[in-house]
Amino acid sequence: MNVVVCNELSKQYGRSKAIQNMTFRIAENKITGLIGRNGAGKTTLLKIIAGYLHHSAGDIQVFSENPFNNLKVSANTIFIDNEMSFSQGLTLKELLETAGSFYPNWNHDLALKLFDYFSFNPSQYHGNLSKGMKSTFNMMVGLAARCPLTIMDEPTSGMDSATRKDFYRALLKEYIAYPRTIILSSHLLDEVEDLLEEVLLIKSGEKCLHLPIDQLKEYAIGVRGKTVDVETWTEIMEPISMQEIGANMSYAVIRNDRSIKELEDARQLGLEITPVSAEDICSYLTSKTKGGIDHVFSRG
Numbered sequence: 001m002n003v004v005v006c007n008e009l010s011k012q013y014g015r016s017k018a019i020q021n022m023t024f025r026i027a028e029n030k031i032t033g034l035i036g037r038n039g040a041g042k043t044t045l046l047k048i049i050a051g052y053l054h055h056s057a058g059d060i061q062v063f064s065e066n067p068f069n070n071l072k073v074s075a076n077t078i079f080i081d082n083e084m085s086f087s088q089g090l091t092l093k094e095l096l097e098t099a100g101s102f103y104p105n106w107n108h109d110l111a112l113k114l115f116d117y118f119s120f121n122p123s124q125y126h127g128n129l130s131k132g133m134k135s136t137f138n139m140m141v142g143l144a145a146r147c148p149l150t151i152m153d154e155p156t157s158g159m160d161s162a163t164r165k166d167f168y169r170a171l172l173k174e175y176i177a178y179p180r181t182i183i184l185s186s187h188l189l190d191e192v193e194d195l196l197e198e199v200l201l202i203k204s205g206e207k208c209l210h211l212p213i214d215q216l217k218e219y220a221i222g223v224r225g226k227t228v229d230v231e232t233w234t235e236i237m238e239p240i241s242m243q244e245i246g247a248n249m250s251y252a253v254i255r256n257d258r259s260i261k262e263l264e265d266a267r268q269l270g271l272e273i274t275p276v277s278a279e280d281i282c283s284y285l286t287s288k289t290k291g292g293i294d295h296v297f298s299r300g
Ligand SMILES: Nc1ncnc2c1ncn2[C@@H]1O[C@H](COP(=O)(O)OP(=O)(O)OP(=O)(O)O)[C@@H](O)[C@H]1O
Pocket: 013, 016, 017, 018, 036, 037, 038, 039, 040, 041, 042, 043, 044, 045
């Protein structure tokens, strides 16, 4: 079953297009990474899915219904981000005690164990937590809520590296024990790729690709060698990226769809063929120019 189905989904803020004609499906009980650069439209898309924002055009169904202000969607969804607001008059302990009335699958035992593990002070207030501690508390609520659709927008924002690792481990253990549909946005694919089953990559509000993580890892290859040879060999291939890496040396990234014979020809020319990490593929695919930041420093 698909939990999220989008067809030609678009969202404008005034004249500015934040989401453009996005068509994709997210199946039940998968962990999907929503990856994109700053301003790509991740938060906007997640808020539309959660029913917080109305879309401008196209169609979206979450649990087979239009999510905007929809009771079925809100009862089955939790949206975790660093702007999550909690009742200001309640202490952290009281917040956890009342959370069960909002989330039918709330696991209080898990919430308390995480609360102790991360050494929260029961009498502190959410508004007084540091940025990283707020994120940690929010993700604790997100995990203990065990909502069928769990949306996390940059959940590790502000967390130190040890806490981030603990969080990813806790997320994986929870997901294995109680599978649910998780959509997680991040700039840092490297950090989350071991968790993900699928990646939805967006650039300037448009879908760049939506692939199982294993296919993404095989999506492209790098070609390194003398500039003239790299340019000649990749001439008809529409490289995803092309960069100078030294005097008369270049590095190109191309789709991994060449025949064994073509790759052998490249090696005969003295070109080196290398794998490209999933993180780098996403970075090249969402770059504004084929040369990346080098373009700014190029002459002419
Ligand atoms: N309330 C708003 N009014 C007008 N424009 C907005 C609003 N919210 C977002 N935008 C614009 O929509 C685009 C997408 O923003 P969004 O916050 O969804 O991106 P993002 O991928 O989450 O970015 P980041 O990774 O930096 O958090 C940006 O150009 C942003 O300036």
